[in-house]
Amino acid sequence: MVHIPPQKRYALGWYNEGVTHLSMHEYEEALSFFDRALHVVPDHPDFLIGKGEVLMAVGNYQEAYQFFIQAATSEPENLRALVMLGNALLKLDRAEPADEAFLAALTLNRYEGEAWLGHGIACHRLGKTGDARIAFQKALNMSPNQPELMYYLAKTAGTDNEAIEYLIRGCRLDPDNIDLLTEMAERLIRLGRFREAALFCTKAEKRCPGNPRIEGVITRCMDAMMQGEDITL
Secondary structure (H helix, E strand, C coil): CCCCCHHHCHHHHHHHHHHHHHHCCCHHHHHHHHHHHHHHCCCCHHHHHHHHHHHHHCCCHHHHHHHHHHHHHHCCCCHHHHHHHHHHHHHCCCHHHHHHHHHHHHHHCCCCHHHHHHHHHHHHHCCCHHHHHHHHHHHHHHCCCCHHHHHHHHHCCCCHHHHHHHHHHHHHHCCCCHHHHHHHHHHHHHCCCHHHHHHHHHHHHHHCCCCHHHHHHHHHHHHHHHCCCCCCC
16 A cells, blocks of 8 residues: 555545545545545555546546556555456457456455456457356356346346346346346347337436437337237237
8 A cells, every 4th residue: 555644644534535425426526535635645546546436437438547557556456446447448448458457356356246247248348258157157146236247147148038137136226227228128129028128218218318229229119019019918
């Protein structure tokens, strides 16, 4: 851990305020407190990670990456820095270096569920389906309450019914998750359950109007319903 001189310990108070505001999704306030802390101790990994997490939350992935790489360089054994570095690289569509970050995290802690999830996503994007499934199952055992995990378990499920079970769990964890809602609608359409699919389409469209994937699913669902093909009725 980077040393903080006793006369600068007040920076920890600003950091803690930033964490509180971040947890409440008050990103502007969180950023101001992390910036104050970094002004006092510029190379503190936790302060760097805090600011990076705010930037991730508002979609500024490239700048967030810079803060996470700085934190990981400052403290190579900082587990959170490595996991967040991997997450930022995934957002930047850089699966191979992302996987390197997650694997480095797993060398520090083999029981870190978020790192297993990230490793699985990276493998999935790299076409390593078998490795991805193993990683997702490990993540499920170690940290099951991750909505994104349920989405990827559904994506790699063997059947639509199995996928829907994971998606139901995911929607319970995060009822407004666009990926989960849209994937659920697509799976229900494939099973011919169009009226149920329409409900999930409506929820997704309200959350993210104009999303091309959602609009495509809505069109397919409406076409099927107009043809009277709902086999659940």
